[in-house]
Amino acid sequence: MNYETRHCAHCGTALQPITLAEDGGDKERLRCPACGWTHWNNPTPVLAAIVEVGGKVLLARNAAWPGKMFALITGFMEAGESPQEGIAREVKEETNLDVRSATLVGAYEFLRMNQVIIAYHVVAEGEVRLSPELVDYRLYDLPDLKCWPAGTGYALADWLRTRGHEPVFFTDEENAERRRGFDLPPKDCTPWQPTKKSTPAA
Numbered sequence: 001m002n003y004e005t006r007h008c009a010h011c012g013t014a015l016q017p018i019t020l021a022e023d024g025g026d027k028e029r030l031r032c033p034a035c036g037w038t039h040w041n042n043p044t045p046v047l048a049a050i051v052e053v054g055g056k057v058l059l060a061r062n063a064a065w066p067g068k069m070f071a072l073i074t075g076f077m078e079a080g081e082s083p084q085e086g087i088a089r090e091v092k093e094e095t096n097l098d099v100r101s102a103t104l105v106g107a108y109e110f111l112r113m114n115q116v117i118i119a120y121h122v123v124a125e126g127e128v129r130l131s132p133e134l135v136d137y138r139l140y141d142l143p144d145l146k147c148w149p150a151g152t153g154y155a156l157a158d159w160l161r162t163r164g165h166e167p168v169f170f171t172d173e174e175n176a177e178r179r180r181g182f183d184l185p186p187k188d189c190t191p192w193q194p195t196k197k198s199t200p201a202a
Helices: 084-096 152-161 172-180
Strands: 016-022 025-031 044-053 056-062 073-076 098-110 115-125 134-140
Touching: 044 084, 044 098, 044 152, 056 084, 073 084, 084 098, 084 115, 084 134, 098 152, 115 152
Parallel strands: 044 115
Antiparallel strands: 016 025, 044 056, 044 073, 056 134, 098 115
């Protein structure tokens, strides 16, 4: 579920599309006609972890995802923490695993959600215990992994290449089946309840 910023975060006035001169020239953005506050709509940084535990890669399924959809551990940074600290915290919160090392894989666009994904490969250890946000996980040998055509899937593909494996992507049909039902509203139409974060889709 996506939400739009419609009112000024400073004074509460309804925002309007207003064109002003900026460093790159005239630019239309949502701005407050009362106090001049601008909604910049900058992309949100999201952390993603390729979790390696016992020589296998852990993929997990979010409670809001279809049954065949497994992907990387992801989450948002907290104020005051580094990306490395954030990814270790996310892995611990979501899987109970302790991160022993973290190596940057790269940064990836996720335009549909207005996000930039910062992906790490982490080596972790411990006993897997999923958070309430996750309902299942699978451990894969590297040759058995399949990548998906989205930000975290491209991160997984790049990492596999560093390990000497040419990545294999889901076909369009396989990916459609994997995502089937993802964008449908819940049948019971339960009112939305805010949570501490919204996990990026894979």
